[in-house]
Amino acid sequence: MLSYIGRRLLFLPLVLFGVTLFIFIAMSFLSPYQLVSSYIKSPDELKNQSLDDLVKKYRLDDPAHIKYFRWLGNILHGNLGYSRSANMHVMDAIKARFPATLELTIFAIIPVVLGGIWLGSISAIHHNSPVDHATRVFAIIGWSLPSFVFGIVLLMYFYGVLGWFPPGRLSTWADMIVLSEGFIRYTGMNTLDAILNREWAVFWDAIRHLIAPTISLSYLWWAFILRITRSSMLDVLNKDYVRTARAKGLPENIVIKRHVRRNAMIPVATVAGFMVLGMLGGLTITETVFDYKGLGLLTATAAQQLDYTCVLGTTMFYGVILVVSNLVVDILYALIDPRVRLD
Amino acid sequence: MMKKLIRNPLSLFGFALLIFFIIIALLAPVIAPTPERHKHEPYRIPRYGWQTTPTPPSKEHPFGLTQGQYDIFYGVVWGTRTAFFVGLVVVGSSCVIGVVVGAASAYIGGRTDEIIMRIVDVFLSFPFLIAAVVITCVLGKGLDKIMIAMVCFWWMNYARLLRGNILQVKEEEFVLAARAAGVSHIKIIIRHILPNTIFPVLISASMDLGSVVVTAAGLSFLGLGAPEGYADWGQMISFSRNWLLGAPGEPLKYWYTVIYPGAAIVLFVLAWNLIGDALRDILDPKIQA
Numbered sequence: 001m002l003s004y005i006g007r008r009l010l011f012l013p014l015v016l017f018g019v020t021l022f023i024f025i026a027m028s029f030l031s032p033y034q035l036v037s038s039y040i041k042s043p044d045e046l047k048n049q050s051l052d053d054l055v056k057k058y059r060l061d062d063p064a065h066i067k068y069f070r071w072l073g074n075i076l077h078g079n080l081g082y083s084r085s086a087n088m089h090v091m092d093a094i095k096a097r098f099p100a101t102l103e104l105t106i107f108a109i110i111p112v113v114l115g116g117i118w119l120g121s122i123s124a125i126h127h128n129s130p131v132d133h134a135t136r137v138f139a140i141i142g143w144s145l146p147s148f149v150f151g152i153v154l155l156m157y158f159y160g161v162l163g164w165f166p167p168g169r170l171s172t173w174a175d176m177i178v179l180s181e182g183f184i185r186y187t188g189m190n191t192l193d194a195i196l197n198r199e200w201a202v203f204w205d206a207i208r209h210l211i212a213p214t215i216s217l218s219y220l221w222w223a224f225i226l227r228i229t230r231s232s233m234l235d236v237l238n239k240d241y242v243r244t245a246r247a248k249g250l251p252e253n254i255v256i257k258r259h260v261r262r263n264a265m266i267p268v269a270t271v272a273g274f275m276v277l278g279m280l281g282g283l284t285i286t287e288t289v290f291d292y293k294g295l296g297l298l299t300a301t302a303a304q305q306l307d308y309t310c311v312l313g314t315t316m317f318y319g320v321i322l323v324v325s326n327l328v329v330d331i332l333y334a335l336i337d338p339r340v341r342l343d
Numbered sequence: 344m345m346k347k348l349i350r351n352p353l354s355l356f357g358f359a360l361l362i363f364f365i366i367i368a369l370l371a372p373v374i375a376p377t378p379e380r381h382k383h384e385p386y387r388i389p390r391y392g393w394q395t396t397p398t399p400p401s402k403e404h405p406f407g408l409t410q411g412q413y414d415i416f417y418g419v420v421w422g423t424r425t426a427f428f429v430g431l432v433v434v435g436s437s438c439v440i441g442v443v444v445g446a447a448s449a450y451i452g453g454r455t456d457e458i459i460m461r462i463v464d465v466f467l468s469f470p471f472l473i474a475a476v477v478i479t480c481v482l483g484k485g486l487d488k489i490m491i492a493m494v495c496f497w498w499m500n501y502a503r504l505l506r507g508n509i510l511q512v513k514e515e516e517f518v519l520a521a522r523a524a525g526v527s528h529i530k531i532i533i534r535h536i537l538p539n540t541i542f543p544v545l546i547s548a549s550m551d552l553g554s555v556v557v558t559a560a561g562l563s564f565l566g567l568g569a570p571e572g573y574a575d576w577g578q579m580i581s582f583s584r585n586w587l588l589g590a591p592g593e594p595l596k597y598w599y600t601v602i603y604p605g606a607a608i609v610l611f612v613l614a615w616n617l618i619g620d621a622l623r624d625i626l627d628p629k630i631q632a
């Protein structure tokens with residue numbers, strides 16, 4: 001066990017080095033003039049000096065390896081540059097936006113996993129019957145609905161017609177409360193902060209804004225969880241101990257609940273862990289559709305405006321977060337399920 | 344396997360949909376003829392005016408005109424070609440890269456294998472969409488840039504899959520016999536190893552076509568794709584984002600701007616996913632029993 005963790009930890013710096021290298025190589029496709037834009041905060045700075053002066057001043061024409069180590073030093077000091085599209089330092093923008101993405105992920109993961117497991121068990125118990133087919137068709141349709149199509153249709157109906165689930169993170173009045181001095185931002189997550197500040201109206205408003213993206217994400221991911229639950233439940237249903245349980249006269253629903261579903265959950269848990277990580281990095285389109293101001297929307301807006309600094313900075317952040325949390329998830333699973341260690 | 348696929352009503356429906364789209368793509372010039380004024384640029388959607396507000400469906404324009412008076416019907420039909428093109432090029436190129444890297448890694452083995460697999464790990468440590476956004480952003484916007492970006496981050500799974508298969512076959516007698524007979528390494532890989540290992544890779548690649556097309560459309564939706572007016576489903580849907588509120592008193596007034604291109608992409612992806620789902624079932628060893 002220890003050697004497994006040790007081996008994984010040894011690779012960590014190597015993979016992180018690879019991540020920085022990728023971003024640096026991507027950056028080297030840009031000319032010094034494109035890069036210098038990240039240092040200019042206002043047009044006034046160009047009054048007394050030319051672009052060439054600025055390139056010299058920030059030493060953007062140095063050889064690659066010198067630039068790489070200087071850039072790495074900057075990152076280690078938390079300096080990812082200045083974002084034109086967000087009008088602030090990339091690090092500050094990430095700090096402001098990351099809690100929003102985390103909040104949406106936490107909210108979405110509950111219906112995704114529970115709904116997917118429920119659909120998967122129905123499908124497996126009624127294997128090859130019309131119920132099985134109907135559930136799977138329902139899920140495959142969801143899997144085929146791109147979030148930008150489904151999201152727009154959801155907004156058209158639930159916002160346009162019914163006025164229930166508006167886009168964004170908070171209504172204007174709630175935003176005023178959150179930004180006011182009396183409201184303390186403990187976590188940056190609106191729902192949690194509202195509870196801690198006992199602002200129930202704000203809490204409900206935040207929930208109202210989370211529902212539509214959650215529906216969109218859940219329907220998309222159900223097929224995925226369904227497939228894994230179904231496959232692993234069918235596997236367990238054929239096991240000898242299930243036959244024994246049935247033979248000793250246990251009611252079918254207890255057999256399913258106690259013996260089948262629990263054992264079938266191991267692969268689902270593994271996948272769910274990685275899905276959280278995937279969602280953290282893959283909410284770009286969902287956030288754009290619902291105008292939900294999280295990290296994904298930050299990256300997307302920056303990319304549209306060709307704000308390289310911000311795109312590369314957020315990617316650096318994603319890369320590091322994912323590498324480290326992948327490692328943590330892997331190690332946790334190895335601790336929980338001894339079979340994992342073999343591979 | 345083909346028999347099982349056709350016997351399953353779901354995958355049969357998938358095949359039917361797919362054939363429908365292939366016909367539309369092939370017959371695009373007949374179904375939606377390019378107007379005389381830009382005969383040489385068939386992928387540019389013709390405009391019928393300059394106002395921003397969409398125009399509802401009419402006899403001449405059965406699906407209506409979207410923002411900027413682009414003809415939706417024309418865009419949907421010619422967009423089918425774009426979808427096939429993007430899907431086949433991205434999956435095909437990723438497959439070639441994946442097969443070369445995977446085969447080299449597994450066949451050479453040892454330290455080379457270890458190094459290549461760690462490089463693959465680095466590629467896998469980025470969220471796919473974000474990585475694609477970075478590359479598109481650095482190279483500049485455009486459909487070709489999107490495809491390059493996607494290939495850069497799509498080949499790893501094929502490489503891993505093929506590597507795993509080759510590792511199993513590598514020490515088998517027919518390979519050892521070929522080696523003992525002095526056959527060159529390249530020939531062993533191409534003649535003896537690949538025919539026995541590449542099949543699952545090809546299947547997995549064909550199942551990915553739907554998701555590739557969705558992702559490419561998603562990048563277009565984010566505004567990183569083809570220039571405005573190009574026949575591309577993702578872009579047409581991004582137009583409709585501005586019209587989802589409708590007009591006062593008529594909340595669903597502009598439904599046609601999202602429903603037609605949306606339905607095209609959903610059905611296209613559904614076709615691939617239905618086939619893929621049935622295929623996975625047939626190939627899943629756990630369900631065999």
